[in-house]
Amino acid sequence: MMGMSVMLSSSSGEKIFGGFQKFVDPLPIPARIVADGNPAEITITMDQFTTKLHRDLPETTEWGYNGTSPGPIIEVEKDQALRVHWRSNLPTTHLFPAPKGMGGMDTMPGMPDVRSVTHLHGAVVQQPTTWSSVNTSSDGLVNSDGWPDAWITPGQEQITDYPNPQEARTLWYHDHAMGETGRNVAAGLAGLYLIHDDYERSLNLPSGDFEVPLLLQSRGLNIDGTLYYSTDIGNEFYGNAATVNGKLYPYLNVEPRKYRFRIVNISNARTYALKWVDPKDQSAGPAIYQIGTDSGFLENTAVLDDPTDPNSSRLMMAPAERADVIVDFTNYAGRSFALHNNHLDPGDAEIALPQLMMVNVGTKVSSEDTSSLPMQMRPIERMDPATAKTTRQIVFSTMNMPDGSPMLMLNGKSWEDPITEKPELGTTEVWELINTLPDMHPFHIHLVDFQVLDRTPYDVDAYLKTGQINYTGPAESPDPNEMGRKDVVRVVPRMVTRIILNFGPYPGYYVYHCHILEHEDMDMMRPYEVVAPASIGVHASHR
Ligand code: C2O
Ligand code: CU
Ligand code: CU
16 A cells, blocks of 8 residues: 555554544445347446535545446346447546556656546457457447557547347446546446346345445545545555445445345456445354355355355455345344455455445335345356367466566566457367466456366466476365355465366457456557458458
């Protein structure tokens, strides 16, 4: 943590705002936009506005979509095509000063200060198959995946086409402009997007008022209620406060019944490890039953925070991970529980954010709870590494720039370097994600879901000297809540994390990156190309 704007010390969470009290504001639920028609078409604006982050704070200026942060919840049905016009009504001066950029990217003369491009995280979209068309500005054009270099400026519009062929799942949209993602998301540019289908409805999950989104975001908050962002892109932005659905430390009154929560970690860099804890005596609250992950339902519900099992794990959520969970408050009438987080990155000066929100369980239900808590869902066939056509290694490391400053990279390459990953359309590959660094990096890839195969400890020092991987222990299975389809995976230190992916359904240019936004911005991001078989060898890539 750096910068003069930091007002908190890790032990003084209650002090800084004078009379600042937690859990006095109700949890806001973002507006819903249910797509109408097939294809449906909507316009969403990006704007600057003021809002009350907390009862006792003055109005805060932030950015968002359609005048709120997080933006509206966009809801579609599987196979319902949606065209979105993302119109920037942002001012031409950024909410935050440009951080000291390691590549100098943000200080390049002539660059507009405000650049934005929206990406739907988890989307399956068609991208251009020619390099020149992926890289033009998006103004008035279709840029469905939100190509990072094809940003727009205030007054301009980006068009995206989402065919939504995926099964029901929790997606989210956020800014993705090259070098600007961290600053833009910290300002508030993020929102939820849900795909529904008949299978989801057949599960009879808690719905309506009993299905609640929880978008967790760490924020940088000054004592006067203004927001701040990192002054140096070389520092991960952990912030000093947390909002849930855009409110600081809100409360939610619930009935003693089952709820479905769609939890999304929309933070720039912070990972959470979550559990319901009674603030009076620190006793454990209800278990968290995780039924779905980034890319739809699990096969087997994962039980987390089981109060009857002292070894039960917390719900761990790295940036951009989603958890679709059921919590049963039936036996907890009259009690209150904090959504408690005990995750701190070792080695980083991260300010603890132990209590994110409070639920107050009432004593009666407004109607009988007839919803279900499924322990088993549709089978998910485990992909077989023997079917992989190619195995690739993606190395997470630092490189020294000519001026001596370190730069985080994937395979020692920056965003600008020629494309090196060109999987063939329809083929399966294994990617070995090799972390040589002391911190966890959440890996994310566009267009495709993957399955996590395993994580295996290896000798990092030997690898850095010789380039050879010597495994030092047995492969560890993914956690039970990682056994479904994912699009983000924690690439933990001192291990090789293996994932398996099948590339499709479209050829074209996409990206993969670390989802710590300051890492993504300073070049832990690479383009890749899904190549249609017929064009291999014919169409020479421009990079
Ligand atoms: Cu959440 Cu490349 O994105
Ligand atoms: Cu994405
Ligand atoms: Cu990273």
